Amino acid sequence: MSAPRWRLAPGLIFGRAALAIYLVIMVLWLTFPVVLVLLASFQGTLEVSWPAPVSFDAYKTIPPSYWEAFWFTIRAALLATGIALLVAIPAAWAMVRGRLAGRRVMSNLVLIPDVVPQLILGIALLTVFIPLRLSNSFAGVMLALVALSLSTGLRFTEALLEGLPDEYEQAAQSLGADKLTAFRLVVLPLIAPGVAIAALFIFMQNLITFELLFFISGPSATPIAIRLFSDIIDRGIVPYAVAMAGILVYVAIAFYTLVAVSLGPKYMAGSVMSRKG
Amino acid sequence: MNISNNAAQPVHIDRVRKTFGEFVAVRELSLDIAAGEFVTFLGPSGCGKSTTLKMLSGLLPQDSGEIRFGNKRIDMLPANKRNIGLVFQNYALFPHMSVAENIAFGLRMRGWNRASKEKRVEELLQLVRLEGLGGRKPEQLSGGQQQRVAVARALAFNPDLVLLDEPLSNLDAKLREQVRLDLRDIQRRANQTTIFVTHDQVEALVMSDRIVLMNRGGVEQVGTPYELYATPATEFGARFVGANNLLAGKLDVESGTPQARLGPEMVLPISTHALDVSKSGIDIWYCVRPEHVAVRPGKDGAIFVGRVLDKIYQGTTVLVDLDVQGLGTIRAERPALEVGNVTVGADVGVNIERSHAVARLS
Numbered sequence: 350m351s352a353p354r355w356r357l358a359p360g361l362i363f364g365r366a367a368l369a370i371y372l373v374i375m376v377l378w379l380t381f382p383v384v385l386v387l388l389a390s391f392q393g394t395l396e397v398s399w400p401a402p403v404s405f406d407a408y409k410t411i412p413p414s415y416w417e418a419f420w421f422t423i424r425a426a427l428l429a430t431g432i433a434l435l436v437a438i439p440a441a442w443a444m445v446r447g448r449l450a451g452r453r454v455m456s457n458l459v460l461i462p463d464v465v466p467q468l469i470l471g472i473a474l475l476t477v478f479i480p481l482r483l484s485n486s487f488a489g490v491m492l493a494l495v496a497l498s499l500s501t502g503l504r505f506t507e508a509l510l511e512g513l514p515d516e517y518e519q520a521a522q523s524l525g526a527d528k529l530t531a532f533r534l535v536v537l538p539l540i541a542p543g544v545a546i547a548a549l550f551i552f553m554q555n556l557i558t559f560e561l562l563f564f565i566s567g568p569s570a571t572p573i574a575i576r577l578f579s580d581i582i583d584r585g586i587v588p589y590a591v592a593m594a595g596i597l598v599y600v601a602i603a604f605y606t607l608v609a610v611s612l613g614p615k616y617m618a619g620s621v622m623s624r625k626g
Numbered sequence: 627m628n629i630s631n632n633a634a635q636p637v638h639i640d641r642v643r644k645t646f647g648e649f650v651a652v653r654e655l656s657l658d659i660a661a662g663e664f665v666t667f668l669g670p671s672g673c674g675k676s677t678t679l680k681m682l683s684g685l686l687p688q689d690s691g692e693i694r695f696g697n698k699r700i701d702m703l704p705a706n707k708r709n710i711g712l713v714f715q716n717y718a719l720f721p722h723m724s725v726a727e728n729i730a731f732g733l734r735m736r737g738w739n740r741a742s743k744e745k746r747v748e749e750l751l752q753l754v755r756l757e758g759l760g761g762r763k764p765e766q767l768s769g770g771q772q773q774r775v776a777v778a779r780a781l782a783f784n785p786d787l788v789l790l791d792e793p794l795s796n797l798d799a800k801l802r803e804q805v806r807l808d809l810r811d812i813q814r815r816a817n818q819t820t821i822f823v824t825h826d827q828v829e830a831l832v833m834s835d836r837i838v839l840m841n842r843g844g845v846e847q848v849g850t851p852y853e854l855y856a857t858p859a860t861e862f863g864a865r866f867v868g869a870n871n872l873l874a875g876k877l878d879v880e881s882g883t884p885q886a887r888l889g890p891e892m893v894l895p896i897s898t899h900a901l902d903v904s905k906s907g908i909d910i911w912y913c914v915r916p917e918h919v920a921v922r923p924g925k926d927g928a929i930f931v932g933r934v935l936d937k938i939y940q941g942t943t944v945l946v947d948l949d950v951q952g953l954g955t956i957r958a959e960r961p962a963l964e965v966g967n968v969t970v971g972a973d974v975g976v977n978i979e980r981s982h983a984v985a986r987l988s
Binding site: 514516517519520521522523524525526527530534535538539 | 683684685704705706707708709710711712714716718719720721722731732735736779780783
């Protein structure tokens with residue numbers, strides 16, 4: 350229903366304008382750093398000038414050690430995301446549907462890696478990893494990321510399963526499916542969109558995790574965030590560092606687009622994480 | 627087309643009991659259901675009807691008692707081994723599967739081959755009159771259509787028993803009336819032993835072969851819809867099924883014919899059906915349905931006189947609330963044309979059809 354024009358009081362118009370300005374400022378504030386990095390990556394310096402010639406020179410000068418660190422990070426992040434979800438989904442199912450005693454305590458305990466400062470978690474892991482020869486290795490970095498991913502993954506999948514009515518599983522069982530079959534054919538497809546979004550968030554988190562890996566990484570296992578950090582400390586903001594930052598933004602956007610396109614826009618906004626029956 | 631379930635089996639429920647801590651949800655429920663029969667569990671929320679349904683389906687273990695299909699005991703089996711079709715209140719159709727895939731799910735679990743699955747799905751789509759909609763997703767169907775898919779899915783694998791858990795409560799009033807009859811029709815054609823759970827007495831009366839009236843975990847009465855309506859066995863039954871005037875009184879057989887003494891000046895005739903008439907003076911409930919209370923502007927031939935308190939227009943009928951001295955308020959339901967000249971505040975003559983007045987021990 351549209352209100353007649355003459356009823357749009359000046360106060361209302363002013364209110365709407367103020368709301369629009371407020372939202373625009375918020376969006377600008379959130380996207381400003383990303384836009385700045387992207388502009389800078391085409392100029393080779395953080396002191397962005399406008400208008401300025403666009404050039405790919407900074408990208409061309411990215412050294413091999415950066416690419417090595419980049420692919421190292423992508424591999425570790427993907428693998429950790431996959432492992433974490435493979436572990437988290439059955440665990441969350443057991444916690445939610447199994448109605449295990451002490452479940453509340455358990456689901457809060459697994460959140461600890463998320464709330465303890467990562468730097469401290471990193472130190473703790475280092476003391477475990479050194480005797481196991483896991484520090485300064487791909488496996489060590491990956492396992493550290495799994496610990497973090499698992500916590501996020503559990504939180505996501507637990508919420509997904511909580512939101513899914515029991516009736517779907519019960520219906521499948523009444524039709525002759527055992528619990529595992531009901532899970533595979535009914536529960537899993539129904540929470541899949543939510544799991545994809547969980548994977549997106551976990552992967553992004555893994556891509557840029559810094560503090561946790563600060564002590565665990567080393568010359569033979571350097572995530573890109575650590576590489577950027579040490580270079581910028583040593584040499585200042587070099588053009589190829591800005592270019593690599595730009596590349597990380599592209600990866601994030603690409604991954605986001607992939608999930609958004611495969612799910613459709615309605616799953617991406619807000620809290621709609623599972624399909625409704 | 628052979629849609630009839632020839633393997634239909636009688637169902638025996640034997641002293642089944644369920645408690646939740648101190649609360650007795652179902653106390654010692656026993657019932658035999660004939661093959662192909664449509665039985666309704668009727669009662670208010672919390673009466674134990676849904677708990678009984680869950681125990682039958684295997685989603686909730688009973689504390690004690692037995693459930694058998696024919697000679698086969700099934701209460702030890704998990705839900706997926708019981709061969710029961712279950713229709714949920716909100717249907718629980720799998721949203722990621724098409725209508726055909728939903729209907730075929732039970733067949734798939736039983737290892738049917740592709741050709742026989744497709745044939746069976748077609749039969750069921752025809753049975754529930756959804757031909758051609760097999761490729762749709764549940765969300766593309768109306769509520770009534772979704773409900774019929776849920777029924778088709780539950781019938782597809784020729785279950786020994788179909789359980790329907792308030793499947794009409796999510797439909798609007800108009801549709802509900804139609805689907806009631808559809809469901810009954812489908813059940814009859816499929817010759818499918820069925821238990822239907824509802825709190826809606828009209829649904830129960832319209833659809834059932836027999837009704838099991840439940841209250842507080844126990845069975846109040848088992849009988850045909852007519853028996854439940856015409857001769858309620860208990861005060862609860864008289865109050866729950868249909869509207870009723872319930873008046874406290876004493877049994878009086880001194881004059882030879884049984885009567886209900888409702889006050890010093892008020893003695894009313896009663897039918898003696900299902901009442902031990904040997905005990906004069908015992909406390910009884912005198913029940914008469916509003917449609918069996920007649921109202922006339924004149925006082926000639928009336929049993930007693932009442933003052934009209936209110937008239938409530940309902941379309942085809944009018945409810946007339948009457949204040950009767952010595953009895954309190956009683957309600958009559960008459961065709962609208964008949965009471966057009968009855969006015970609020972006037973005194974009217976009241977008659978009660980004796981054969982429809984029932985007395986119950988209180």
